[in-house]
Amino acid sequence: MNNALHLVEARIREQAAAYCESNSIPGFVAGVYHADQQIVIAHGTANLATGAPMLEHTGFLFGSVTKVLTTTLVLRQVERGLLNLETPVVQYLPEFALTASGADKILVRHLISHTNGIDADLFFPDAKGRDALRTYVNGLASNCGTLFEPGEQLSYSNGGMIVAGRLLEVVTGLAFPDLLERDIYAPVGMKDSSTSAEQAILRSTAIGHFPDPETMAARPTRMFMLPDTWGPAGGTPIGTIADLLAFGRTHLAGGVSPSGTRVLSSESAALMQQVSHDMATPNVPPMGLGWVRYPFGDTTVLAMSGASPGGVSILCVVPEHDLVFTAFGNTSGAIMLQDQILQWLLREHLGIQIPTLITESEPDVDLTPYVGTYRSNQLRIDVSIVDGQLEERMTYEPADESQRHIFTEFAGGTTAAPPQRYVPIRPGLFAPAGYPLETFDGYLRLLLVSYHDIRDGRARLRNGGGRLTRRDHSE
Numbered sequence: 001m002n003n004a005l006h007l008v009e010a011r012i013r014e015q016a017a018a019y020c021e022s023n024s025i026p027g028f029v030a031g032v033y034h035a036d037q038q039i040v041i042a043h044g045t046a047n048l049a050t051g052a053p054m055l056e057h058t059g060f061l062f063g064s065v066t067k068v069l070t071t072t073l074v075l076r077q078v079e080r081g082l083l084n085l086e087t088p089v090v091q092y093l094p095e096f097a098l099t100a101s102g103a104d105k106i107l108v109r110h111l112i113s114h115t116n117g118i119d120a121d122l123f124f125p126d127a128k129g130r131d132a133l134r135t136y137v138n139g140l141a142s143n144c145g146t147l148f149e150p151g152e153q154l155s156y157s158n159g160g161m162i163v164a165g166r167l168l169e170v171v172t173g174l175a176f177p178d179l180l181e182r183d184i185y186a187p188v189g190m191k192d193s194s195t196s197a198e199q200a201i202l203r204s205t206a207i208g209h210f211p212d213p214e215t216m217a218a219r220p221t222r223m224f225m226l227p228d229t230w231g232p233a234g235g236t237p238i239g240t241i242a243d244l245l246a247f248g249r250t251h252l253a254g255g256v257s258p259s260g261t262r263v264l265s266s267e268s269a270a271l272m273q274q275v276s277h278d279m280a281t282p283n284v285p286p287m288g289l290g291w292v293r294y295p296f297g298d299t300t301v302l303a304m305s306g307a308s309p310g311g312v313s314i315l316c317v318v319p320e321h322d323l324v325f326t327a328f329g330n331t332s333g334a335i336m337l338q339d340q341i342l343q344w345l346l347r348e349h350l351g352i353q354i355p356t357l358i359t360e361s362e363p364d365v366d367l368t369p370y371v372g373t374y375r376s377n378q379l380r381i382d383v384s385i386v387d388g389q390l391e392e393r394m395t396y397e398p399a400d401e402s403q404r405h406i407f408t409e410f411a412g413g414t415t416a417a418p419p420q421r422y423v424p425i426r427p428g429l430f431a432p433a434g435y436p437l438e439t440f441d442g443y444l445r446l447l448l449v450s451y452h453d454i455r456d457g458r459a460r461l462r463n464g465g466g467r468l469t470r471r472d473h474s475e
Contacts, residue, residue: 208310
């Protein structure tokens with residue numbers, strides 16, 4: 001290992017130990033590949049219930065990092081002639097329908113570019129086994145509508161990726177887990193990856209944790225993973241840091257795995273990295289296919305993070321500098337540590353100048369266009385003016401008891417979020433109050449909130465965390 005990567009290893013080890021200790025994160029594992037060298041660092045405890053240590057080869061839930069794997073699967077079937085990105089989904093999947101019209105306008109491309117408009121971000125049907133994705137798609141017709149016309153907007157879409165997973169099953173004849181094993185895990189060399197708790201229990205695997213509401217100490221999750229219905233969006237795939245480094249390196253090398261196997265054509269790998277939609281707002285980076293394109297000055301970081309019950313993962317690929325960074329922490333607060341490490345790698349290890357994203361706030365902004373109630377699937381956001389600031393109150397409105405149970409466990413046992421105040425950066429863009437502006441230079445720019453489509457003095461859409469909600473029709 002070269003001296004530079006030795007310094008990286010020492011820095012991450014020191015930073016992880018300090019951050020985990022001061023923020024009650026039981027365990028953390030990370031890896032960096034750069035210029036034909038790679039390191040893996042593990043710290044702490046993988047499971048507080050058993051005391052099992054976090055090891056370099058400990059597995060964890062990929063969460064939404066899976067979406068890049070699912071997109072890669074779609075592009076593989078395009079290359080084989082089984083799918084066409086410009087074909088309507090219903091031509092392959094006639095049963096695909098939504099409560100409102102518009103399903104027939106959704107193209108395959110829209111599913112993997114988060115431009116489909118499917119309003120299903122909190123739709124959690126509980127089903128297991130080979131028919132899980134069929135159950136999900138069948139449930140859309142009576143439970144989920146649309147947020148916008150396909151291709152018009154960008155909204156992070158779990159539903160789109162799950163429909164893409166079902167589409168893959170139909171055109172290949174394989175269940176999604178089997179296809180993932182055949183077309184991604186095996187050729188990439190992800191030898192420790194799986195898609196089920198039954199497989200994961202046979203090896204070292206981390207679980208998530210949540211802060212105890214009274215003591216704030218970490219406690220183990222009561223639900224290891226989401227239902228099988230959420231597999232293609234990130235509910236079930238499990239693997240190691242080495243596995244994700246291999247996958248990242250495959251995209252770094254234009255579709256060729258570290259073992260030399262071509263997983264994806266160079267044209268398809270390049271297509272995934274190109275801008276497919278740009279909302280031109282700092283809180284929503286341009287979207288490729290599967291990848292989110294984070295601009296850090298003149299450098300683009302291809303990234304995807306993933307939440308699991310009580311855990312958070314991240315995968316970043318920096319093509320211009322031949323670098324892959326990936327990490328997992330077993331509380332959601334680890335995203336802050338992951339962002340700090342990413343920025344340190346860019347600034348100190350690669351010598352990249354990262355400009356300040358938000359240089360100043362603008363206090364004299366008319367707040368009235370943004371006041372109102374915004375909704376998406378089972379989510380209500382009430383926006384009001386309190387003490388000269390916007391205040392948002394989020395309310396989860398479960399469709400049924402099964403979904404309430406799944407969402408509540410996914411959220412750590414509570415769904416009551418405290419109200420959040422926001423300060424104006426400029427018209428249509430707001431930052432959570434109390435955060436220094438440099439907080440938003442990196443991955444945490446997603447904490448900013450933007451409002452769009454202002455007509456008759458009222459915003460029609462709100463975007464928080466890359467997800468759109470729409471002003472209530474009754475207003």
